[in-house]
Every structure is written in structure tokens, then in C-alpha cells.
Amino acid sequence: MKRIALAALFALSTTTIAMPAAYACGHDMAVDEAVLDWGNSVATAEENLNEGSYAEAIREAVAAEPTLGRRSMKWAKSEDAEVQRGALVVAAATVRLEGKVYLSKTAKTTRSKSVARKNLAWARKTLAKLHKQDEDSVEIEAYYAESLATSSSAKDRAKGKAHLEKLAKADLLTSGNAWSALAKLHKEAGAVAESDAAVSRCMAMSGDDAELCGQPAERAALTN
Secondary structure, three states: OHHHHHHHHHHHHHHHHHHHHHHHHHHHHHHHHHHHHHHHHHHHHHHHHHOOOHHHHHHHHHHHOHHHHHOOOHHHHOOOHHHHHHHHHHHHHHHHOOOOEOOOOOOOEOOOHHHHHHHHHHHHHHHHHHHHHOOOOHHHHHHHHHHHHOOOOHHHHHHHHHHHHHHHHOOOOOOHHHHHHHHHHHHHOOOHHHHHHHHHHHHHHHOOOOOOOOOOHHHHHHHO
């Protein structure tokens, strides 16, 4: 009788121990899937950014990390590389859209100058933080320089110009957008020859996108 009772107790204890183990395993799998989904969302957002689908990039990143849609700097407290990548995507896409977009899961465009101004200020702050964390990243530095070019501050624009010129001299500007920003800054400084040269590089990099490079459509037609 004693042996039967001990056997029953052993069976009960094994069942009791096994249940939390099974739960823990299932819980870990759920966490892993959530992390994987977030990583996939960031990767998709990065692809959208590289393809010029800026609103889609914002939508994807904000859906995965809602705080990025509130002009919040909470992302900066995270040590998760995926969160920082998401912040880079939203900030860069915001700059490319000139701030004229609602930073939300809808990422609808807006004509509100106030919204655009606040969005660009957040993007500059975000990219400044990211650049400070990784000063060796050419990609981040180029995005940061583009953001500075959108500032109403002459000091910011001069700083952005310095970054872009440095990267250009090292042949590290790999987007039409960056060359377009440099062309505008050269023009603002009265450097006509340098501005024209940057426009030519912009056209070459962008597949003759006259609008992006600030040129009349006739120029694009002549180059085709």
C-alpha cells in the first residue's frame, strides 16, 4: 500500500513539474516568433526605404514599434539593434518625404507645415543620436547630413554641407537624394560649378530624375 502511495505521489509530482516546463517551452517559442516578426518587419521597412517607397517604410516600421510614430525618443533607451534600425528607417523616410507625412500606421501625406516642421525636427534629432552612436557608418552620416540640409538654421545647413562634401570627396555618396541635397547647398552658397557637378551626379545616380535633382523636365528628356 505504501509503495502504491509513493508511486502515485511520484506520478503526480512529475506531472506537476512537466506542466510548467511545457508552458515555458511554448512561451519561449511565442517570444521567439514575436522577435522574428519584428525583425522581418524592420527588414521589409529597410527594403521599402531603399526602393523609394518611403510611406510604406514608415508604415511597416511604426506597425512594429508604435513609439516611432509619436515623434518619441523612447527608442534611444533601447539597446535592441532592431529598434534602432527601425528608428533609422522612419527618420530617413521622413526626411525624404520632406516631413509631409503622418508618422503613424497609415503614413498618410499631409500639407500641414506645422506637422512637417515637427517631423523634420524629430528626424534630425533621431539621426543625430544614431550618428553619434555609430560615427563610422557612412549610411547614417549621409542620412544625417540630408536631414541637416532641411533645417532652417544656416548653421545646421553648413554642418550638413560639410558632411556631404566629405563623403563626396571620398566617393561615398551613393544616392541621388544626397547629391541633390549637396547641389542645393552649393547653390545656396553661390558655388555654381560645384552645384552643377552635384546635379550631374544626382542625375546619374537617380536614373535622370529631373524633379529630384531640381532640374527642368527638358533636361531629363535630353539625356535619354
